Amino acid sequence: MHLFNKIKFSTPESVELEFTLAGIGSRALGLLVDYHVLGLSIAIFIFVWVMISAQIIDFGLNTFGSGFALWMTAIAFVVLFCIYNGYFVFFETLWQGQTPGKWIAKIRVIRDDGRPVGLQQAALRALLRPVDDLFFIGAFLIMLGKSEKRLGDLLAGTIVIQTHRNNKSESFTISPEAKSFYISLQKVSDLSQLLPDDFVIIREYLQRRSKMSNKARASLSMKLSEQVQSIIKIRFLPADISADVLLEAVYLGYQQSEN
Numbered sequence: 001m002h003l004f005n006k007i008k009f010s011t012p013e014s015v016e017l018e019f020t021l022a023g024i025g026s027r028a029l030g031l032l033v034d035y036h037v038l039g040l041s042i043a044i045f046i047f048v049w050v051m052i053s054a055q056i057i058d059f060g061l062n063t064f065g066s067g068f069a070l071w072m073t074a075i076a077f078v079v080l081f082c083i084y085n086g087y088f089v090f091f092e093t094l095w096q097g098q099t100p101g102k103w104i105a106k107i108r109v110i111r112d113d114g115r116p117v118g119l120q121q122a123a124l125r126a127l128l129r130p131v132d133d134l135f136f137i138g139a140f141l142i143m144l145g146k147s148e149k150r151l152g153d154l155l156a157g158t159i160v161i162q163t164h165r166n167n168k169s170e171s172f173t174i175s176p177e178a179k180s181f182y183i184s185l186q187k188v189s190d191l192s193q194l195l196p197d198d199f200v201i202i203r204e205y206l207q208r209r210s211k212m213s214n215k216a217r218a219s220l221s222m223k224l225s226e227q228v229q230s231i232i233k234i235r236f237l238p239a240d241i242s243a244d245v246l247l248e249a250v251y252l253g254y255q256q257s258e259n
Contacts, residue, residue, distance in 0.1 A: 045083060085127060127152075148160070178245045201224070202228070202250060206248065
């Protein structure tokens with residue numbers, strides 16, 4: 001197995017994206033952090049449950065009979081199951097494929113086609129996690145498989161990748177016009193609507209545009225510009241702002257929001 005396996009996607013905009021797969025070390029670090037957070041959450045629940053359940057059970061035994069204690073125990077196990085699985089489903093669905101542990105390890109989950117994970121994929125991964133943890137089945141599958149997938153990834157159609165790290169030596173420069181337009185762009189748009197995948201597409205274009213023909217560059221920049229405008233909801237774009245200037249300003253704005 002290579003130290004750093006990579007995977008490539010070709011977007012509908014004809015931009016080729018390359019991601020580095022998260023190795024077993026990064027995934028183990030993320031899971032270790034997540035299990036510490038989960039363990040603390042479960043410990044708090046058990047402490048609170050023990051504190052309040054004694055009186056409830058005494059009341060229930062006197063009112064409903066001996067079967068009440070079994071019902072209370074069953075409810076406790078259901079809540080623990082929901083905490084364990086809900087933790088991963090909640091964060092991976094609403095936090096763009098990351099949990100607190102994945103955020104610290106700088107990795108995240110995406111679909112096999114490069115799109116963000118949804119509720120279905122996150123739920124499948126969470127439900128199969130106990131199976132992957134049993135006898136380290138998931139770890140063996142990650143180390144031996146080319147796509148470094150555990151069982152949950154195989155059935156959910158997901159992969160785990162390293163997140164983008166800002167590189168100081170980018171192969172392109174931001175024009176003065178874009179830096180100036182960025183200030184007003186914040187007032188007429190909503191940059192929070194951009195997903196990391198949108199940012200990666202813009203970055204890849206800006207890095208590779210110098211190697212494109214003038215015709216291909218003009219066509220692709222216009223297409224990306226129109227899509228970005230619809231995402232960030234720009235109501236009015238000045239006539240003197242070119243597609244490249246807009247994309248540079250959006251790139252700069254997204255970078256600022258991540259720092």
